Amino acid sequence: MSLPGTPASASTIFISASANRHAHAADVSTNFLVAFGSHRFVALWDTNREDFEGVKATLPGHEGEVTCTTFSGDSDLFSADDKGKIIRRVLQDGKWKVASQIEAHSAPVSALCVYQTIVVSGASDAKLKIWNSTPEGLVLIQTLDLKGRYPLDVKLSLLPQSSAIVMAVACTDRLVRIYTQGQDGFSLAASLEGHEDWVRCLSFAHSSHVLEGGSPNDERHILTVASGSQDGNIRLWVIEPKQDTTKAANDLGGIDPLDAFEDSLDLGDEEVGRKISNRSHVIAVREPDGSQRQFTITFDALLIGHENHVTSLAWRPAPSSPSAVPTLLSSSTDASLILWSPTPGPAPIWINRHRFGDIGGGKVGGFVGALWCHEGNEVACWGWNGSWRRWRKVDGEGREETWSEVGAVTGHQGPVKGLAWDPNGDYLISSGLDQTTRIFAPWTRQNHTNPGEPQVETWHEAARPQIHGYDLINSAFITPLRFVSVADEKVARVFDAPKGFIRTLKALGPERVANISEEDRPIGANVPPLGLSNKAAGDDDETFQERGHEQSARPPYEGELASVTLWPEIEKLFGHGYELYALGVSNSGALVATACKATSAEHAVVRVYDTHTWKQVGKPLAGHVLTVTRIQFSPDERFVLTASRDRTWRLFERSEEGGFIPCSSEKAHARIIWDCAWSGDGTLFATAGRDKLVKIWQGIDGSQKEWQTIATLKLDEPATAVDFSWPDRGERRLLAIGLETGDVLVYSSPIKAIVEWNLLLHLDSSIAHLDQVHRVAWRPALGASSSASIATCGDDGTARILRLYV
Structure with a gap:
């Protein structure tokens, strides 16, 4: 959102988000809009768009991970989470707005179904609740106790040729329970046996057909229930009217006596899943006119x-x-x-x-x-x-x-810890705790829908160069076709782009790669069994399945990303005694710096490596006593700036011998310093701390041996990420700040009045993140455009590219 009285605004270019690991986390509307749970968001993906735009928005509101989403028409969207909350959103003026929310259960919601005005929710509290959906909110009308069994799915439908509603429930046992609606609510009518493990999913379908040899008036109407189980099998059950069973209400005696006799011969509940029975179940329902009808439920097919x-x-x-x-x-x-x-x-x-x-x-x-x-x-x-x-x-x-x-x-399944642009700003790399690094790039192509319109550009995952065995913490480009990554291990790894990636980039559209040669590069990479290092695959490697020319002309699909877009590993950087935590790369790509987790000064050091020889440059940079959280080279590579958990920043200057020596330091914050960043001209740097302060520092004299605070930005929440725009925007600098709450702030300062910093934009969870922001990164080479682009990532599992009109 933009602040009142300012022309600044923001829009979404790209959102990378993954679906939660819940079977009911996604649903699709009749106009082909897919809503799916992504962490605590409900993500919206318009599958009707031919340009494959991907996720177009994320809806905040939940305090827990979203477990269920379901549409009711095209303008009503229900979602539930693992805290027991249900939220109803309605579409108004093109935006989804929260209409009502309720703490429905005391445990995670595991099943949610909406039929007409009836909403049924099931949760791990072993309760099934039936609600009436009103404009004011959900009104509880019935609670069913499942006696310790957790509902895994619930579905509602009309019985065939009837206005009576039937409900099927799957629980953590081997039964499919059928409920019918009466004057006193829903009651158990039948329990369908046959599965040998928990029933996980259900689905209803109406159908009709004319019996063989019959007239059109002999049409048979049935309702089919499909049930899927952890035993790997699917069972189909047919519900249809029982012939000649319409009677007055007081003439119905309930379940057929023969069925009752068969029930008495059944085995106990502990063996019910192992029985083989094709007998019909008979259920009775009351119609609105007061009559009662009977329906039979028969096992129809076993799908193996x-x-x-x-x-x-x-x-x-x-x-x-x-x-x-x-x-x-x-x-x-x-x-x-x-x-x-x-x-x-x-x-x-x-x-x-x-x-x-x-x-x-x-x-x-x-x-x-x-x-x-x-x-x-x-x-x-x-x-x-x-x-x-x-x-x-x-x-x-x-x-x-x-x-x-x-x-x-596609997207990371878990927090995204690291993010960086390539030196030219053409594409983006991210690292996550799902043990993958991913490269996102724009796909520029002709507008086939409207040939007279400008070219279409959408962002996609172009490669998954590293699929690791350790959680990945950060990654950064050394050159446009080489990057280094650090993970929850003691070694930093360096990767080089294969032929396949260059071919993909040339097809997707970035102009700077058009003249890059593919010669002398491996076709791709493989990971050996039980190995962690990506090994180069040559043209004669029969185990590597290369993407063809037609496939290379579009972004890779998930199956290809997970198998044929790896980059070969070319070097390992050793030296640290504990798991790596921080990474920095100089602007020219000549130097790489790393730091590891530390609880003592001995290990709280920064090691600098030369990217031509892969040897350490000088002695380790010492001075901190706890983990170094961020390493930043100055634009001219004269200084190395570090921030630490010990609440200090330290500056190291390049010596004539080639290494770096201590230059300046200060205990700048009252809490941990999460991030630091240099201004584009190297005259300023900023530090962001958990004490809810961002401080701007400037050298006291021309030698830049000593630095002083020239501005302090007091925030409402802890600051966890910070970055200066480069180059400067006209006559002012821009500073982006990521917060622990997920918000992103953009400040501006006149170049000639560096002590003045004004809030330009406050991006909240409607366009930014829900949890801690780990990185903010301005896109390089902004040029004279009226807009700037910024990439962000955070604990909510999303990586985003935003366009700022500033």
Whole structure:
């Protein structure tokens, strides 16, 4: 948001976000807007856009991780979290606004369903709550005690040819429970047996067909319930009206006596999942006219094909084509999606029509959930690592369909700790606790939708150069095609771009790489079994599957990012005794500095390396007594500035011998100093501390041996990240500050009045972050543009690029 009375404003260019590891964390509206839980945000992804824009906004409001999202129409969005809260948002004037929120449960919400005005929520408190959705909020009308069983899924539907509502509930046992709605609310009508492990997911579908040899008046209406279990199997149950069962209310006697006799012969609950029974269950419901009807529930089919837990089920939206067949989408932790449909004929058999994903279930965690988009013409799913994959039907109808993969959303699954632009500002690298580094780049191309319009530019993940075995803390470019990273280990690693990355960049559009030669570079890299180092793969390496020319003309998809976009490791930097924590690279790329976690002066040192020889330069830079949190080279590389947990900053100056010697220091803050940054001309630097202060420092004399505070910015929250814009914006400097709460502040100062700093922009959680900001980085080479770009990352798992109109 911009401050009142100022022309400054901000907009989102790109958001990298991942989906939470909950099977109900995502839903899609009828206009193809996907809402999914991403940490404590609800992220919005418009899959209807042909430019593959990705996540367009994130909605704050939850205090816990979002576990469930579900649409009610196109303008109502419900979401729930692991703190038990449910939020209803409505679409007004193109923006999603919170209409109501309620602390619904005392435990994480694990299931959420909305049908008409009925909202059903289930949580780990073993309670199922039925709410009435009103403009004023949710009104509790019934609570069902599940007696210690946690609800994993709940679905509502109308019974076939009836206005009565039926509810199916899956719990942490082997039963599918069927509830019917009466005058006193929902009551248990039947328990469906057969699964051998917990039932994880459910889905309803209405259908009708004319019986063989019958007239059109003999149409059979059924409601099919699909249930998926941790036993890897899917069961289909058919609910249909029982013939000649409409009676007056006082004539109905309840469950059929024969069924009651069979129930008496059943085994106990502990063996119920191992029974094989095809008997029909009979349930009774009351219609609005006072009559009562009976329906039968019969086991119809067993679908076997997954090798591990079934995590989600979804019926294809009602087909518009008469040749379309009923199709069920299932996802599994075996890293596969399956489309199931019946064979033609009077005795159909449900078979696997299409299988998507990874052969052999090699991806850890597999797929968490899946859903249909574009009226059943697209399938989207998200995996254990939070990234999405998407397939689109390209040809055929019914049983002759062909599908191809298209672009989707990717992002870190966990806090993003490090972020840096390449020296030219063409692309961005990030590092996260999900043990990956990722490179994001713009894709510039012709506007095929409106050929007369300017070119389209969207940002995408272009490579995943490092997939590590340790949590990654930071990374920075040495040259545009070489970077160094530090992780929760004692070694810094250096990586060089392979041919595949250069080809991808040339296809995506950055002009500066057009003349870069691919010769003498490996085609890619592989990680040996049980290894941590990426080994170069040559052109003759049969184990490496190179991206083809057609694939290289677009951003890589998730399957390719995780396998063929690694960069080969060319060097390791040793010397520290504990896990690395801080990293700095000089502007020219000639020097790299690292620091490790420390509780004593012996280890709280900075080691500087020459990037041509990979040897240490001079002696370690000593002086701090606790962990060094940030290392920054001055623009002219004369100084090394460090900040530390010991609440001091220290300055080291380049000596004639080539190393660095202590120059100046000061205990500048009352709490830990999280970050520091140099101004573009090297005459100022800033320090950001947990004491809610950002201090601006200037050299006292021309020698810059001593420094003094010339301005102190007092904030409402601890400052965790800071960066100066470069070059200066006209007659003023800009300073970006990231806060512990996730907000980002932008201050400006006239170049000729450096003691004056004014707040220009305050970016809150509606456009910035929800948790601690770890890095803010202005995009280099701003030029004379009226806007500037800044990249940010934080504990909420997102990396963002914002355009600031300042």
